[in-house]
Amino acid sequence: MKSLTLLFFCCMMTASLSAGVPDSSDTKSVSPAESPSDDGVFVKREEASTLVRQKRAGVADLSVAQLESLREVCEANLACEHMMDTSGIIAAYTAYYGPIPF
Template identity: 50%
Template structure:
């Protein structure tokens, strides 16, 4: 649920920034290039691999791992950057299911 909220918030910010740029485009040159809107292939593939790994677990199982990991701030931070499965295994050992 947090991921969905974060995605919606990022989309709203992106729309606001794009809308703000269009108002000033008459006086300022366009400094955006098409490279600003694309992700490098290795970054995208690592994200897709992480999604595939998470697909093996039900949303309830992943949520229970998140609840355990929320208690430890270091685990919660690692879960946001590396994924919940990697963070749980790093701080609590093998996944129990």
């Protein structure tokens, strides 16, 4: 049964990977503006900087022990713990307990 499931997933993966490959009969000359690598994988530096969240300066100032202390306080509150998992420990602690005391 496991080999049948594995075979099924391999077939599905092969089919999904080959769906994006152009046919060999469709080989036209492709201009640089229409190149396959121009499908949105690479972005300009300005656009990337707006998409990627910058590292906060305050996080670098806290030691591992201080972050663990904040994490322990936040784990006592279920809502804070959920926000910690989604937004980070600094944002969760600040939202529920105010400014960081360190």
